[in-house]
Amino acid sequence: MEHFIETIGRNMFAIFGVLALVGALLMIGARSAIHSVLGFLFAMLNIAGCFLALEAEFLGVAQILVYAGGIVVLFLFVVMLVEMSKKHEGEVFQLQSRYAVLAVAGGVALFLGVFRKAIFGASSPEALVLRPELAKGLDVAHQNAQAVSRGLFADYLLPFEILSVILLVALVGAVVLAKTERV
Amino acid sequence: MVSLNAVLVISFLLFSIGIAGVLIRRNALIILMCVELMLNAANLNFIAFARHSGSVSGQAFALLVMGFAAAEVAVGLALVVALYRRRDTVQVDDINLLKG
Missing domain, CATH: 1.20.120.1200 (NADH-ubiquinone/plastoquinone oxidoreductase chain 6, subunit NuoJ)
Structure with a gap:
């Protein structure tokens, strides 16, 4: 057990x-x-x-x-x-479903075939462990939120601010798109 | 311990399922959910490589991608609602105004 x-x-x-x-x-x-x-x-x-x-x-x-x-x-x-209305019962899947599934399955098989040796072979690299010499100063394993905040607010402050503008634009856009014709 | 390859294979399969869903479904809502699934597969890769390289940048970027996904869902669902109001359908096949 x-x-x-x-x-x-x-x-x-x-x-x-x-x-x-x-x-x-x-x-x-x-x-x-x-x-x-x-x-x-x-x-x-x-x-x-x-x-x-x-x-x-x-x-x-x-x-x-x-x-x-x-x-x-x-x-x-x-x-x-x-x-709510059930009048559009109809067909759930597209007409091209069979070909799409075949194409995606072919892509998966191709990927796994090409990278077969790297993924499943004997030479696949070591397990995913934290290398302490790389994480010096950022104690990722023990205080994850603190480490992420340092990355977010120190190294990537500009993308963070851009994201806040994107969220604002999305908010306004969603309101404009979804509101009715007569205000 | 988790091997990097296991994470990459899982995330690749999630991404493939997302692509298959976008290609085969007719419902615009489910297509949006599949796009979300693909963004999550990318997030999984970010976190795996952050873990592998021992830096925290990947995790910070995964958080940014998560916020971006939230914005995308808000706009996408607003589009679906506007579409339903105007054309009374959410099936992408019924939206063929530009078809000659």
């Missing part, structure tokens, strides 16, 4: 990653939009788990807050507004 738990603890990233893939497949395969949103929520929560397994704690929690708390709720609101 303890051995089992230890195995799970060591393979946390793989478990979360495979569950995220399952959620993504549910999302693109579901017939109704509500089920797609639920699959999206499942995928986002598992990606947050992947972030936590990669020891990006702040980003994992931010992922849960932003996606599960904000974006999924927005999507659910719009589904509720838009998908």
Whole structure:
């Protein structure tokens, strides 16, 4: 039993990653939009788990807050507004679905074939561990939020400010786009 | 420990699923969700390489990408709502005003 738990603890990233893939497949395969949103929520929560397994704690929690708390709720609101009428039952998938799936599967096979040796071969590089000499001064492993804030507000202050302007423009744009004709 | 290759393969597969979803679905809402999924795959790569190189820049940029994704969702959903109001549909196949 303890051995089992230890195995799970060591393979946390793989478990979360495979569950995220399952959620993504549910999302693109579901017939109704509500089920797609639920699959999206499942995928986002598992990606947050992947972030936590990669020891990006702040980003994992931010992922849960932003996606599960904000974006999924927005999507659910719009589904509720838009998908109430059932008159557009129709076909769910595009006409070119078969070719699109074939093309994407071909791309995946090509990628895995080209990088097969690098990914699965014996020469694949060492495990992803923090190299302490590179993280000097930024104690990434122990105080993740502090380290991220130093990166965000010291090294990347200009992109951060640009992002705030983008958010403002998006806010105004969304209001303008979604408001009714007569004010 | 997590190997870098495992992260890259998972993120590549997530990105592929996102592309497949954009190509095969008719519902504009689900297409938007697939775009979000692709942005998240890119975030996963950012974090993996930040971990690999021991610097925190990748994590800071992943946070910026997350904010950008939020802005994109706001505008995209506003477009979907405006479209529904005007044409009474969210199926991308029904939007063919520019078709000759």
